[in-house]
Amino acid sequence: MGKSADEYETDPTSLFANPPPVRGKAWKLPSITSLPPIPGGVGYGCFYNANASNGYPLTPVPTPCDPGYFCPYLTSTDRMLLCPPSADCFLRRLSGGSECLAQGRFEPMLCLPGFYCPTPQTILPCPAGSFCITGSVQPTPCMFWSTCNEGTVVQTHWGFLLIVIVIDVLLTIAVGIRRVYESRRAGADWATAILPAFIAKHLPRRPAAKPVVKMNVLPSNGEARAAPGISDNVQVLVKAFKDGFQGKADLRMNFKFKNLTLVLPTGKTVLSGVSGDIFAGRMTAVMGGSGAGKTTFMNVLMGKVQRTGGDLMINGIHAEMSSLRKMIGFVPQEDVMHRDLTVREVVLHSARTRLPSTWTSEQVEAHVDNILEALMLSHVAHTPIGDEEKRGVSGGQRKRVNIALELAAIPLALFLDEPTSGLDSTSALDVVGILRAISRLGITVVSIIHQPRVEIISQFDDILLLVPGGRTAYFGSIPDAVKYFSSLGFRFDANANVADVFLDILAGRGPNANPGVPTPKVSELVERWESSEFFKRAPSVSADASANKTISEIAKKRGATWLTQTWHCHNRGLLKQCRSLSTLRLELFVCSFAGLLIGISATSLTEPFTGLLKEPYSQLSTKPLDFLVAMYAMLLGISVALSGAPSAVLVFAEEKPIYWREAASGHSKSAYYVGTTISSLYRILLSSAHFTAIYYVLSRPTYSLGLQYMLVFLNFFCVYGIATMVTMLASRENASLLAVIVSVFASVNSGFPISLSAARDAGFQWLFDLCPNRWAADAQFALTLNAYASIYDLDRAASPYGYDLGVATTALVIMAVLGVAYRAVAFVLMIALHRDKQK
Numbered sequence: 001m002g003k004s005a006d007e008y009e010t011d012p013t014s015l016f017a018n019p020p021p022v023r024g025k026a027w028k029l030p031s032i033t034s035l036p037p038i039p040g041g042v043g044y045g046c047f048y049n050a051n052a053s054n055g056y057p058l059t060p061v062p063t064p065c066d067p068g069y070f071c072p073y074l075t076s077t078d079r080m081l082l083c084p085p086s087a088d089c090f091l092r093r094l095s096g097g098s099e100c101l102a103q104g105r106f107e108p109m110l111c112l113p114g115f116y117c118p119t120p121q122t123i124l125p126c127p128a129g130s131f132c133i134t135g136s137v138q139p140t141p142c143m144f145w146s147t148c149n150e151g152t153v154v155q156t157h158w159g160f161l162l163i164v165i166v167i168d169v170l171l172t173i174a175v176g177i178r179r180v181y182e183s184r185r186a187g188a189d190w191a192t193a194i195l196p197a198f199i200a201k202h203l204p205r206r207p208a209a210k211p212v213v214k215m216n217v218l219p220s221n222g223e224a225r226a227a228p229g230i231s232d233n234v235q236v237l238v239k240a241f242k243d244g245f246q247g248k249a250d251l252r253m254n255f256k257f258k259n260l261t262l263v264l265p266t267g268k269t270v271l272s273g274v275s276g277d278i279f280a281g282r283m284t285a286v287m288g289g290s291g292a293g294k295t296t297f298m299n300v301l302m303g304k305v306q307r308t309g310g311d312l313m314i315n316g317i318h319a320e321m322s323s324l325r326k327m328i329g330f331v332p333q334e335d336v337m338h339r340d341l342t343v344r345e346v347v348l349h350s351a352r353t354r355l356p357s358t359w360t361s362e363q364v365e366a367h368v369d370n371i372l373e374a375l376m377l378s379h380v381a382h383t384p385i386g387d388e389e390k391r392g393v394s395g396g397q398r399k400r401v402n403i404a405l406e407l408a409a410i411p412l413a414l415f416l417d418e419p420t421s422g423l424d425s426t427s428a429l430d431v432v433g434i435l436r437a438i439s440r441l442g443i444t445v446v447s448i449i450h451q452p453r454v455e456i457i458s459q460f461d462d463i464l465l466l467v468p469g470g471r472t473a474y475f476g477s478i479p480d481a482v483k484y485f486s487s488l489g490f491r492f493d494a495n496a497n498v499a500d501v502f503l504d505i506l507a508g509r510g511p512n513a514n515p516g517v518p519t520p521k522v523s524e525l526v527e528r529w530e531s532s533e534f535f536k537r538a539p540s541v542s543a544d545a546s547a548n549k550t551i552s553e554i555a556k557k558r559g560a561t562w563l564t565q566t567w568h569c570h571n572r573g574l575l576k577q578c579r580s581l582s583t584l585r586l587e588l589f590v591c592s593f594a595g596l597l598i599g600i601s602a603t604s605l606t607e608p609f610t611g612l613l614k615e616p617y618s619q620l621s622t623k624p625l626d627f628l629v630a631m632y633a634m635l636l637g638i639s640v641a642l643s644g645a646p647s648a649v650l651v652f653a654e655e656k657p658i659y660w661r662e663a664a665s666g667h668s669k670s671a672y673y674v675g676t677t678i679s680s681l682y683r684i685l686l687s688s689a690h691f692t693a694i695y696y697v698l699s700r701p702t703y704s705l706g707l708q709y710m711l712v713f714l715n716f717f718c719v720y721g722i723a724t725m726v727t728m729l730a731s732r733e734n735a736s737l738l739a740v741i742v743s744v745f746a747s748v749n750s751g752f753p754i755s756l757s758a759a760r761d762a763g764f765q766w767l768f769d770l771c772p773n774r775w776a777a778d779a780q781f782a783l784t785l786n787a788y789a790s791i792y793d794l795d796r797a798a799s800p801y802g803y804d805l806g807v808a809t810t811a812l813v814i815m816a817v818l819g820v821a822y823r824a825v826a827f828v829l830m831i832a833l834h835r836d837k838q839k
Contacts, residue, residue: 068137072122080106082619083104093621095623111123131148153607156697246550254277260273289467304664305839329665331405332661337401344369354560376434380393429455451503452499460478473529489512490511565667566668566671568675569679573679593643612797613792613793626798634750640715641744642740644719651724653732660834669827692708728829728830749774756801
């Protein structure tokens with residue numbers, strides 16, 4: 001039995017106040033046929049003062065309700081009315097709260113959240129296993145492992161979070177097994193291998209067995225490669241070097257240079273008139289005071305710096321080192337290598353990328369093992385290099401690894417910049433002894449040396465002495481150097497270190513053999529040398545054009561293919577990430593926490609969007625909350641920037657010196673960059689998964705998990721690209737902070753609070769278009785609103801921000817393109833900046 005009009009005035013919302021008495025049953029309001037006749041007029045059917053003229057027709061003619069609305073009393077002869085709202089409804093509409101119930105029998109009402117309306121006359125609660133947003137015509141099935149009880153508005157999806165947890169557990173187990181395997185392979189006992197590192201480091205360490213290697217150091221007479229006198233440990237390299245030179249065991253690289261000169265653009269002369277011959281199979285030392293041009297001479301000789309004057313001949317034929325750089329090795333003063341890889345791993349990578357592509361994997365690995373044996377490193381082959389924070393090999397062993405990196409390429413000439421610096425006297429002697437043994441393989445060895453002890457200087461065959469200004473004071477054998485300077489009046493005591501005497505002479509403090517006769521001043525040493533008989537009778541390199549042709553042919557075949565180098569750089573990048581688990585764990589925690597914070601801020605919302613209703617229902621609208629979608633899109637981008645940029649910097653910031661060294665040795669720059677970049681994608685995939693898994697549970701968006709993950713992944717992908725560009729421009733110390741600042745700036749340019757329309761009017765929309773979160777926000781806005789396309793005026797909601805609701809897919813594609821473009825720019829910066837260090 002229906003109610004009278006008077007009863008409606010005292011309880012105006014009773015028709016719509018209660019949900020269906022039985023869940024799952026249709027909610028059909030009482031029929032109006034039992035009501036007493038009510039006078040016609042515009043106020044007909046309003047709950048408040050129904051007989052008064054207080055209603056407003058929404059349509060000029062009778063119009064049926066659209067799908068998504070609940071209008072049980074409207075018939076084909078009735079017009080939809082707008083009725084005066086109750087106080088509660090009025091406040092709800094002003095505050096943008098939940099939708100009001102209908103304020104009259106003929107006022108349309110949106111199908112309530114948690115319900116669906118298959119017809120305008122029926123409203124049903126959303127069944128379990130489905131969710132129903134406002135205006136639903138039918139339930140939307142929930143995803144797997146989601147919480148979707150009866151009456152669910154938006155699903156709470158747990159499945160992806162559980163998958164991420166399972167992946168984390170599996171990765172932890174896999175990494176733990178690998179850690180135990182590597183520890184055991186490095187010689188650790190089971191307790192050390194199994195226990196966590198922070199506990200294992202406090203266990204007593206077993207003394208490492210130190211290999212006993214017989215170093216047969218030979219006199220400086222340039223023996224043949226396979227001569228029986230070669231030290232026993234270096235003998236194992238004979239076959240590999242022979243194979244590396246296509247069976248030509250007598251191949252050599254002798255240097256002859258005349259008047260080498262280098263004048264800087266400022267006009268300062270740093271190298272002037274250096275002449276001499278450097279022979280294969282001999283050790284040549286370069287000595288001089290600070291600023292004498294030792295490093296400059298070596299860089300000019302190797303072709304790292306273009307000389308401004310003088311001639312260079314290789315095997316007696318005019319040639320340039322730039323075409324033969326794959327046949328030389330350079331050992332820098334700093335031990336530039338990946339500190340978190342093992343000794344064998346760093347040497348193996350050098351061999352794999354620099355040896356001929358025709359070598360099999362077995363040949364390469366055998367060659368690496370022979371190098372480690374020759375340099376007394378076999379017992380630490382599986383020990384990490386280590387650094388100041390992580391314990392690894394000793395300083396002397398690290399210096400030998402530095403040399404091994406170049407020997408892996410089977411060079412004809414080896415240049416070293418102070419290989420004994422930072423070492424104790426015993427370790428320094430070991431290094432020089434190994435170099436001498438290597439030179440007896442027929443390799444040309446040139447080394448800058450600084451204040452060597454007697455036993456060390458005696459290992460060298462020849463010496464080049466330079467005075468300030470890069471001029472030659474002497475170049476020849478060490479015994480002849482003593483005779484020469486003695487002839488100039490300098491004294492060499494029987495127990496004196498000739499190297500110290502040489503340096504004193506170059507500094508103008510050389511001991512005088514006859515105090516009554518003055519010795520030459522430093523400024524006179526060059527002229528005295530060039531006019532001496534020692535200079536005139538110096539041996540000369542004979543011409544051998546066929547040797548140069550062979551060397552050039554071999555050099556062209558050196559180096560793995562581009563794809564092979566890319567593959568090995570990719571694998572090395574993955575290995576490095578496995579070794580820096582603490583950094584990866586921290587990044588994943590930060591990403592998860594960022595997703596948690598942004599997700600929590602959205603939990604108070606029943607639905608992510610409320611807008612203005614389409615005509616003719618616009619006057620029934622509540623306050624639009626479209627700004628929330630734009631704001632959360634901006635906050636999501638900022639969260640990704642803050643959590644991803646610091647870790648993204650680490651991909652290349654710590655590898656710059658290593659890249660410079662590898663590029664100078666002939667490693668493909670693009671292969672290095674592409675391989676390392678691809679290896680970082682797995683990190684991005686994991687970071688995006690952790691962020692999305694928590695964020696998706698809490699924010700409960702209306703679009704699919706796949707699209708949400710793609711939005712987050714592409715945002716991370718672009719942030720990593722931005723950070724890579726910053727890394728190439730900034731120093732390692734400043735790159736992290738600068739990358740965060742630039743990434744956050746790019747995230748803020750999203751269309752909120754500064755709209756794309758305002759940016760367009762101001763003439764800097766191009767800046768927004770270059771920022772990834774501008775497209776991510778556009779896509780997120782469109783995906784969120786598209787679920788409400790049947791009831792809300794979406795164009796009106798998007799216009800204040802300048803978003804285009806039809807470009808969600810295009811926006812994702814543009815983000816992918818931007819991520820690639822950022823990396824392309826970073827690659828150009830990588831090869832364009834610091835070019836001198838890549839030669």
